[in-house]
Amino acid sequence: MAVECKIFGTLRLASGIDRLLLDIPEKSVPLRRILEELGQRKGLDELKKLAQNRNGESLPFILLLQGKNVFDLDGLETVVKDGQRVSIFPPSGGG
Amino acid sequence: MTFSRQIDILGLDGQKRLAHSTVAVAGVGGLGTVVSQVLVRAGVGRLILIDHDKVELSDLNRQILYDQGDIGKRKVEASSRHLLEIRQDIKIDIFHKRVDSTFFIDTEVDAVADCLDNYDSRFFLDRFCEERDILLVHAGISRLFGQVLSIAPGSKMRLRDVFKAVDGKHYKTQALCAACMTVGAIQAMEIINYLVYGAKGLSCAKSIMSVDLSSFCLERIPLA
Numbered sequence: 001m002a003v004e005c006k007i008f009g010t011l012r013l014a015s016g017i018d019r020l021l022l023d024i025p026e027k028s029v030p031l032r033r034i035l036e037e038l039g040q041r042k043g044l045d046e047l048k049k050l051a052q053n054r055n056g057e058s059l060p061f062i063l064l065l066q067g068k069n070v071f072d073l074d075g076l077e078t079v080v081k082d083g084q085r086v087s088i089f090p091p092s093g094g095g
Numbered sequence: 096m097t098f099s100r101q102i103d104i105l106g107l108d109g110q111k112r113l114a115h116s117t118v119a120v121a122g123v124g125g126l127g128t129v130v131s132q133v134l135v136r137a138g139v140g141r142l143i144l145i146d147h148d149k150v151e152l153s154d155l156n157r158q159i160l161y162d163q164g165d166i167g168k169r170k171v172e173a174s175s176r177h178l179l180e181i182r183q184d185i186k187i188d189i190f191h192k193r194v195d196s197t198f199f200i201d202t203e204v205d206a207v208a209d210c211l212d213n214y215d216s217r218f219f220l221d222r223f224c225e226e227r228d229i230l231l232v233h234a235g236i237s238r239l240f241g242q243v244l245s246i247a248p249g250s251k252m253r254l255r256d257v258f259k260a261v262d263g264k265h266y267k268t269q270a271l272c273a274a275c276m277t278v279g280a281i282q283a284m285e286i287i288n289y290l291v292y293g294a295k296g297l298s299c300a301k302s303i304m305s306v307d308l309s310s311f312c313l314e315r316i317p318l319a
Contacts, residue, residue: 008305008316009240058262067302067319071260087316089305091261092237092278094268095122095212 001082009090015043032076062089098138109291116290119143119207121194121220123170125270126234127210128160129279135178137287141186146170147193157272194220206286209233215263221254234282237268239308241278245300274308
């Protein structure tokens with residue numbers, strides 16, 4: 001299956017990646033697996049650590065699946081299917 | 096005439112709507128000093144400024160209303176004084192306080208600008224706007240990046256839903272003045288468009304507007 005991943009902010013700056021089409025052999029996988037895959041890339045190693053995050057802990061990123069915060073779904077266990085879009089956005093907290 | 100160079104853009108009716116509007120600016124730091132100045136110059140009739148902090152030397156790189164003489168002074172008082180130097184006819188109410196669970200202002204408000212520096216306070220402000228059915232225009236800034244998101248009156252999607260699970264604590268972020276001015280100007284323009292044209296004037300209500308000054312990229316992140 002193919003999953004479109006959009007990367008923003010400091011992650012984009014560190015990795016040089018703004019959009020990535022991830023090709024995965026399975027028909028569906030948990031979001032945690034997507035993060036592990038992305039975390040292999042240079043500049044995205046923070047996502048590998050994020051993949052080990054337990055649900056309920058504060059995160060440095062907003063994770064959106066099809067525009068919806070995954071913590072309104074099943075967190076990092078949310079099932080990602082072919083053709084879906086994952087957006088990873090480090091929200092700016094300063095004012 | 097103060098507004099002679101913009102009246103063709105906003106129209107006479109639009110200018111009158113601004114003059115009869117009240118906007119609350121929560122946080123008068125890097126974003127809030129830009130937002131409040133843009134709103135005053137645009138012709139908003141009344142501002143409510145909310146901040147618990149005092150001006151420090153390290154604020155002067157980006158908080159455009161302040162100067163050396165303001166160091167140690169309350170931000171709401173210093174910003175109010177500078178804004179009145181721009182337009183004497185504007186009404187300004189100041190509140191030297193934090194936005195927390197007890198936050199309340201007993202004034203009719205048309206729009207609220209979230210220029211705060213932590214998500215815990217932002218979520219209290221979100222609840223305040225939800226209960227009062229007021230537009231909330233959120234913005235955040237960090238380094239060369241920022242985002243703007245509008246939560247329209249009556250919206251079921253709230254700020255705390257979009258930013259769920261994000262660390263709510265305050266931290267001192269790095270930020271350049273140019274980033275504060277760019278993001279703050281978009282935030283202020285969103286409020287002006289709402290005051291002049293109503294909810295149909297909003298551009299950041301169904302997507303996060305991501306601002307990236309490392310590549311001069313403005314990009315929407317669609318929300319469901």
